[in-house]
Amino acid sequence: MKGRVIAFCCEHSAYPAADLAGRLRLHYSESLRIIRVPCAGRVDVIHMLKAFEKGARAVLVLGCEDGACHHITGNTRARERVEQCQVLLDEARLDGRSVAMHNISPNAPQKFVRIADELVNAKEQSREAI
Amino acid sequence: MDTKIAVFLCNCGGAIKNIDFEATRERISKIPGVTSVDLSSGLCFEEGKREMVSRIREEHPDRVVVAGCAPEFSECVFQQVLETAGLSGRSFSAANIREQCSWVHDGDVTGKAVELVKMAVSRVRLLRTLEKKELPVSREVLVVGGGFSAIGTALRLSRIGLPVTIAAVEEVLGATQDGVESFYRCDIDTMKSAVEGDRNIEVLTPARVTSAHGEAGDFAVTIEREGERIRRKYGAIVLATGFTTELSPVSVKGLPVVGGAGSPANIVSQEQLFRMLDNGATARKPETIAFLLDSCDENSRFPTLATLNNAIAARVKWGSEVYVFCKDVKVDSEGAEKLYREARGCGVVFVKCDSAPRLAIDDGRISIEARDVFLGADTIVDCDLLVAEEVLCPPEGTEALADMFNIRLDSRGFYQDENVHLYPVGFEKRGVFCVGGCRGDLEASRMANDIHSVAMMIYGLLSSGVIEAEIERVKADTQKCVACLTCIRVCPHSAIRLSRVDNGKEIAVISDVACDACGICAAICPAKAIVFEGYRDDQVLAQIEAIGES
Numbered sequence: 001m002k003g004r005v006i007a008f009c010c011e012h013s014a015y016p017a018a019d020l021a022g023r024l025r026l027h028y029s030e031s032l033r034i035i036r037v038p039c040a041g042r043v044d045v046i047h048m049l050k051a052f053e054k055g056a057r058a059v060l061v062l063g064c065e066d067g068a069c070h071h072i073t074g075n076t077r078a079r080e081r082v083e084q085c086q087v088l089l090d091e092a093r094l095d096g097r098s099v100a101m102h103n104i105s106p107n108a109p110q111k112f113v114r115i116a117d118e119l120v121n122a123k124e125q126s127r128e129a130i
Numbered sequence: 131m132d133t134k135i136a137v138f139l140c141n142c143g144g145a146i147k148n149i150d151f152e153a154t155r156e157r158i159s160k161i162p163g164v165t166s167v168d169l170s171s172g173l174c175f176e177e178g179k180r181e182m183v184s185r186i187r188e189e190h191p192d193r194v195v196v197a198g199c200a201p202e203f204s205e206c207v208f209q210q211v212l213e214t215a216g217l218s219g220r221s222f223s224a225a226n227i228r229e230q231c232s233w234v235h236d237g238d239v240t241g242k243a244v245e246l247v248k249m250a251v252s253r254v255r256l257l258r259t260l261e262k263k264e265l266p267v268s269r270e271v272l273v274v275g276g277g278f279s280a281i282g283t284a285l286r287l288s289r290i291g292l293p294v295t296i297a298a299v300e301e302v303l304g305a306t307q308d309g310v311e312s313f314y315r316c317d318i319d320t321m322k323s324a325v326e327g328d329r330n331i332e333v334l335t336p337a338r339v340t341s342a343h344g345e346a347g348d349f350a351v352t353i354e355r356e357g358e359r360i361r362r363k364y365g366a367i368v369l370a371t372g373f374t375t376e377l378s379p380v381s382v383k384g385l386p387v388v389g390g391a392g393s394p395a396n397i398v399s400q401e402q403l404f405r406m407l408d409n410g411a412t413a414r415k416p417e418t419i420a421f422l423l424d425s426c427d428e429n430s431r432f433p434t435l436a437t438l439n440n441a442i443a444a445r446v447k448w449g450s451e452v453y454v455f456c457k458d459v460k461v462d463s464e465g466a467e468k469l470y471r472e473a474r475g476c477g478v479v480f481v482k483c484d485s486a487p488r489l490a491i492d493d494g495r496i497s498i499e500a501r502d503v504f505l506g507a508d509t510i511v512d513c514d515l516l517v518a519e520e521v522l523c524p525p526e527g528t529e530a531l532a533d534m535f536n537i538r539l540d541s542r543g544f545y546q547d548e549n550v551h552l553y554p555v556g557f558e559k560r561g562v563f564c565v566g567g568c569r570g571d572l573e574a575s576r577m578a579n580d581i582h583s584v585a586m587m588i589y590g591l592l593s594s595g596v597i598e599a600e601i602e603r604v605k606a607d608t609q610k611c612v613a614c615l616t617c618i619r620v621c622p623h624s625a626i627r628l629s630r631v632d633n634g635k636e637i638a639v640i641s642d643v644a645c646d647a648c649g650i651c652a653a654i655c656p657a658k659a660i661v662f663e664g665y666r667d668d669q670v671l672a673q674i675e676a677i678g679e680s
Contacts, residue, residue: 004678019200022229030235030242033249033677034226035670036201042649042665050674071648072538072558072622081653 005032005120006051007060010040012070013106014062021109028113029120031057040064040101041074048085048099057123059085059099060115066103075103098123133255134165136191137247138182140173140198146232150240154197157244161251165191173198179211186215193254197225197247220600220664223254245677252676256669260603264596265643267347268365269293271588274339274531275370276300278307278316279566279577281325283368286585288330292592295362296325297337297353299527306372313404313436315574334360338527342367342534345625345644346561347597365592366561367535368584369545373567374525375399375433377518378426396496396515400436403517407443415448416514420498423456425486427521429542429571431463438469440517441478452478453511455487455500464575481509489516522571535562536624544570555584558623560644563587599642603663604652610659611637617651617660626651 009015015036021028037043040063048059061082063075079101086096102115137158139151155167166189172178173196186194194217196208201224209219225246231239269292273284276298284294300306303325304318311318325331337355344350349367353360377399396416398406403419421437424430438459441452454473459480461467474480487500496516502509524543532539537557540546545564548556555563565580566572572580591597606617613636618626625644628636638660640651652662 002678006674006677016202019202019226019229022200022233025233027234027236030239033245034230035249035673037649037670038665039648039650042653042662044653044667046667047670047674050671054674054677056674056677071646071650073620074622074648074650077620077650077654 002055003031003057004055005029005058005060005116005123006056007032007034007062007116008037008040008043008047009034010063010070010074011036011038013064013068014040014104014112016106017062017104017109017112020107021112024109026109026113028116031120032116039069039071039074040078041069041071043078043081045081045085045088048082049088052089052094052098057098058119060119061099061101062104062112062115063101064103065105068105095126133163133193134189134191135161135163135193135195135251135254136186136189137164137167137195137197137251138170138173138185139167139247140170140178140196142198142228143172146198146228148232148235148237148239149227149243150238153240154243154247158247158251161248163255164251165189174204174207179207182208182211183215186212186217191217193221193223193257195223195225195247195250195254197227197243197250199228200224200226200230218259220257220259221254223250223257225250248676249673252672253669256666256672258663260600260663262598263601263642264598265347267592267595267597268349268363269592269595270295270362270364271366271368271592272297272339272349272351272362272364273368273370274298275372275566275568276303276305276335277370277372277566278304278314278318278321278574279372279568279581280368280370281318281321282577282581283370283565283584284331285321285324285328286581287368287588288328290585290589290593291330292588293330293332295332295334295364297334297339297355299336299338301336303333303335309408310401310404312408313401313439339531339534345641346591347643349561366563366588368588369531369535369537369562369564369568370566371525371528371531371568373522373544373570373572375401375520376523378521396494397518398515400433400440400517400520403440403444403515404436407440407447416444416450418451418453418511418513419444419515419517420496420511420513421452421454421456421517422487422519423454424458424460425456425483425519427519429522430460431571432522432573433520434460435463435466435469435573436520437517438466438473442469442473442476445473445476445478453498453513454478454480455483455498456480457482457484463573481511483509522567524568528568535559537562540570542570544568555580556587558646560623560646561591597643601642603642603647604640604645604649605661605663606638606640606655607659607661608633608635608637610657612657612659613637614656616654616656620650620654622646622648622650 051059063078069075082101090096159167204224227243273296287294340354341352347365349364482503483500487498490497498511538546563584566577623646625641629639649662652660
């Protein structure tokens with residue numbers, strides 16, 4: 001799965017946002033793969049690292065907006081875990097910026113597409129630079 | 131024996147155009163374990179569903195994958211189909227090839243569609259079915275509070291056939307609203323007599339809830355009444371503790387002066403003014419009255435209504451000159467715009483000022499000085515009576531109740547509802563609800579809405595006498611759990627407690643009823659002891675491994 005971007009999407013916010021993007025016929029990179037989770041807080045470091053082990057270019061964790069998490073603290077826990085993963089990647093001399101956490105609300109398909117595109121483009125540019 | 135997986139592909143009546151379904155079918159049928167792949171062009175129609183049931187009965191698959199629209203829609207529809215066909219709804223997984231594949235890309239996306247189906251297949255292979263159980267619940271409801279919202283809720287619940295207990299700290303019901311019903315725009319006497327005649331409602335006054343534990347359908351509550359302890363079981367709890375008002379201190383020449391009883395000047399609260407207007411026994415009618423509004427508290431929905439009503443009444447009844455010093459008049463509540471126009475029409479003067487007015491007290495008269503934003507000049511008004519701005523506060527005991535039921539408080543100390551738009555009267559703790567003033571700034575019309583929605587939610591929860599729950603959807607492994615309490619600390623729904631299991635070991639036990647299946651505990655558990663069926667580590671990892679396999 002070389003070059004894929006894996007997005008863990010909370011089923012209360014980012015996943016409906018992605019669906020809405022589809023309904024509005026917005027376009028994003030074909031390399032994005034979405035995995036549905038019940039809350040961003042479910043995503044563990046092992047899940048993110050597994051994606052990199054399998055050759056993913058980047059990993060996104062998308063949860064509810066701050067203060068609007070369906071499960072109250074899920075998004076903040078997810079952020080902690082993403083930061084933990086970034087440290088691990090840096091220690092392994094991989095780019096810690098390849099994993100990112102974003103907050104999104106279910107009615108923000110444009111934001112979803114922007115986040116996805118920004119990450120995909122950033123990674124493409126950094127690859128070209130190497 | 132290998133798991134047999136049936137895959138149903140649906141082109142949504144031709145809405146999915148850029149996927150080659152024949153090629154997809156061919157490539158999917160090569161996946162080990164997939165025993166049948168069916169094409170359809172309208173799986174969610176009655177005809178499609180019937181066909182799906184008959185195909186499942188023919189093929190006897192263990193698991194089913196549907197590739198088509200978003201699981202938001204497909205999940206509940208096809209889980210029902212599976213149950214009709216004799217499979218568990220838990221043997222289902224959806225591949226979202228419409229919203230997240232066909233519609234977001236131009237050109238042929240067959241490759242991506244195949245990948246998405248592969249992800250779903252590798253997840254569905256690992257799914258386990260769960261046993262569903264009907265757990266008996268208590269149909270009794272406890273309403274905490276003795277005001278308008280509490281009585282209203284109790285009456286409504288009793289009307290839909292649920293036994294209710296009201297526990298209020300007041301000596302009698304409705305004591306706080308006595309004599310000022312029309313100020314709060316509620317007819318409390320009729321409601322009180324309705325409660326007295328209702329055999330479904332038991333009233334405990336003055337009573338205080340001292341401890342509570344348990345979960346939706348089974349709360350064990352201790353209520354203390356005059357030294358006597360009453361222990362009861364309730365299915366649901368409604369908090370209707372209302373609010374109190376405090377006069378915000380006004381500053382006179384730099385010194386704060388608090389109005390109300392025994393205040394040095396003629397500074398009164400809205401309620402005091404209302405009583406003065408109501409009994410008409412004032413020795414001398416005040417010639418000039420000034421109101422302060424919206425200068426220190428932004429949440430001024432209720433104070434705005436009170437100000438407008440009182441200003442009009444004072445103008446009409448006493449013929450006084452009335453000035454309202456305010457930053458803004460907020461007219462978003464029902465009927466407020468009309469009241470504001472009426473007030474303007476009858477001669478109430480609104481002075482818009484950016485900063486708080488300066489006050490001076492001289493021989494019983496209060497002089498107010500403020501900079502009028504529109505005139506750009508200072509306005510000075512001498513008045514006989516000043517109605518201070520009121521701030522809404524949570525009543526005493528709110529914090530204790532919040533602790534008891536594990537509810538968060540907002541920045542002002544009121545109960546924080548789960549989601550202002552979706553679940554305005556619910557909490558993250560299932561089975562506990564709040565209505566009325568204890569949610570913060572609220573007036574009578576919104577309170578009525580609250581009462582209806584609470585009654586509906588409680589009816590849905592308790593009316594059948596049982597709650598259907600999936601048993602051990604989230605479960606801690608007896609061997610791995612070391613009772614480190616991390617999960618108990620992080621659970622947002624307070625669904626986990628420590629419990630002794632058969633061999634005497636203490637482990638975390640997750641309540642099937644209270645759990646909302648977020649999986650935070652499963653991710654945070656340092657011993658990886660918590661297993662969350664449907665999103666187990668291996669189920670998530672299998673999906674990742676399936677990506678890009680082709």
